[in-house]
Amino acid sequence: MKKTVFLLIIALVLGVLGTAFAAEAPFSDVPANHWSYNAITNLSKAGLIEGYSDGTFGGHKIVSRYEMAIIIARIMTKLDKADDDQKAIVGKLSKEFANELKSLNVNTSSIEPRVAALEQKAHVWFGGESRFRFFGDHPGQPGYKSLRGSDQYDFRQRFKFYGDINENITWNAYLETNPVKFGNKETLTVDVANVTMKNYWGLDSIRFGRSPVDAFGSGLFGKPTNSDGVMIKKKIGTADFKGYVGNVKTGNNADGSTTAISTANTVTSGELGFKIDDSLTVKTSYYWSDIYTDQGAMNIASGSFNQSNGYDLAFLKKTGKLFVLGEYMGTQLSGAKGIPSNPKGWYLQISNGVPTFLLYPIANIVDVKKPGTDAWVVSYRSIDPGTLPAGIGGFSMMTSQSYTSAISGSGWGNYNIYTKATDNVNAWYFAYQKVLAKNFLISFDYQIINIKNKAVTSGLIGNALDKCYLMKLEYFY
Structure with a gap:
């Protein structure tokens, strides 16, 4: 030597x-x-x-x-x-x-x-994330109040553990407190717990355990955490294949339950990704879902479907200093009642931030390790009722908050914080992020959310649901 x-x-x-x-x-x-x-x-x-x-x-x-x-x-x-x-x-x-x-x-x-x-x-590492949020909203229906007092604040603490068993097998686990409103008692849950094996059984990788639903499009169909299943990856020629099958945990059900919505509750998806050139990547996907879904998880007065399947097309395009992320999804419903059986959804996102094939707010638009950097994002989404099965939706309750119980019997109670941002909506989303110090991030979000198909609702005056704003502080370590 x-x-x-x-x-x-x-x-x-x-x-x-x-x-x-x-x-x-x-x-x-x-x-x-x-x-x-x-x-x-x-x-x-x-x-x-x-x-x-x-x-x-x-x-x-x-x-x-x-x-x-x-x-x-x-x-x-x-x-x-x-x-x-x-x-x-x-x-x-x-x-x-x-x-x-x-x-x-x-x-x-x-x-x-x-x-x-x-x-x-040396084989075990520890990290974490501390998050504080402030909410505000302006309901679009008469008789409903904006969030007030301690309901405008919440926090979440994550504890992250990583490790390697050998050079080809790794594991990671997250413990987290569910987002807790000020004054309420927190509950510690297992958010993520999985093992990833590389280069086994002819696959590039296989991951099993509790993980996100991240094998479909760019996030319109997805769930950040708390899904138990298996994901595989394999390079096939010039294409990147991902396949997923799992059971969707639904601790954030509209009815407040912490168990699966249905007996089966299984989602299966397959995806092919293609890098066309340095400026364009596209993905095409297909999914099957056995999740029964009713008005408790859709922005409708009443109705349901038993199963669903559908296709998805997504792309990420670099144009000058901007990045355009888009996705289109078509769904076929089995046993649909009260809603059309072939709903569709799409969104378009433009940002000057870090390019990633995940929509905001699932993925940040800045690099949290670079102090002083900032970025903005603008998106628009249009989603028919029933496009997404219950428990899956990139624009989830985490992006908006409001009171839900009806005050004068208008029926507004069906249009709840768990689904109003991700089902039967036309919505604008504006956000800005800045890295105040290394691993310390501030975010400002604003949404304008309207009902898309008012014919399947009742008791609403006009299409306006809510205008929501959010300030978020996060520290990663």
């Missing part, structure tokens, strides 16, 4: 050493203008390298494995000051030079337990 090569590795670990050393040349053959001068000086001041008896470093020579083991042993005495990435590097080096470490006249019995503990820690 060349000395310059291992210096590049050890330089990554210099944070372990406390690198505030005086710029005093330790070796006569390392000039101050040499690219490795600072790294060599720091290593020498830390006592990790000693050079040769004639006062030279000898950078042109080949370092032995024994010499490398001595350096690793010295670094391991200062691991308490290292971060996780630095510890991971030292752990791999110590494993590679395990035999040499044992042969040294050092206390290897004390080193080995630290190596074992280090290797175990």
Whole structure:
């Protein structure tokens, strides 16, 4: 191993050493203008390298494995000051030079337990997300009040755990408090818990466990979390294939229940993605759903359907400094009552932010790691009643809030916060995001939501549902 090569590795670990050393040349053959001068000086001041008896470093020579083991042993005495990435590097080096470490006249019995503990820690990572939101709205129907008091605030805390079993198998899990209104007691739930295997059984990857419904279009049909199932990915020629089958958890049911809406509750979907060129990507998908859905999950006075299936076309196009994201969805309903059996939905989104094949607000339009950056997004959506089965919809209750109980018997109670943003609506969406500090984000959202098909409603005066606004603060770590 060349000395310059291992210096590049050890330089990554210099944070372990406390690198505030005086710029005093330790070796006569390392000039101050040499690219490795600072790294060599720091290593020498830390006592990790000693050079040769004639006062030279000898950078042109080949370092032995024994010499490398001595350096690793010295670094391991200062691991308490290292971060996780630095510890991971030292752990791999110590494993590679395990035999040499044992042969040294050092206390290897004390080193080995630290190596074992280090290797175990390097396979698990922890992160999280803290979110605070302020809501406001202006109902479009007479007799209904805007949100007030503590109902205008909520918060959510996520705890995220990641790990790898080996180089091809990883896992992750989220624990979260459901969005809690101020003054209410929070409940901790398992939001995500899954394992992903790469390069098994002829597939590029297979993921199983609790995850988002993310294998269909760009998010019009989707669910951010809390769905139990399996997703596979496979490159087929120039196309990227994704397939999903799972059971949709519906803890946010319109009726307040925390169990599945129906007995089956299964969604199956397949998707092919094509990168046409550097500026255009398209996806085509098909889905089947066994989810029974009634007026409790649609913006209608009464009605239902037993099953549904449909197709989806989506694209992401770069035009100058702007990105255009669009999606069209056609659905066929089985056992439809009170609504047309072939609903459709579409949306179009324009943004100057980070390009991603997920609609806002599912995906942020800024990079939260870049302080001072900002971006805006504008979208319009038009969705027939029944286009989406219950429990699935990218524009979910998280994007709007309102009071729902009827005041004067007008029937407004059927048009609830769980579905009004994602079913039987024509709606404008405006948003702006800015990264105030690294991993600290502020968002401002505003929506104008109107009923699309008033013929299947009752008791409404005009088409206006609500005008909703939102301010959100998020910290990711």
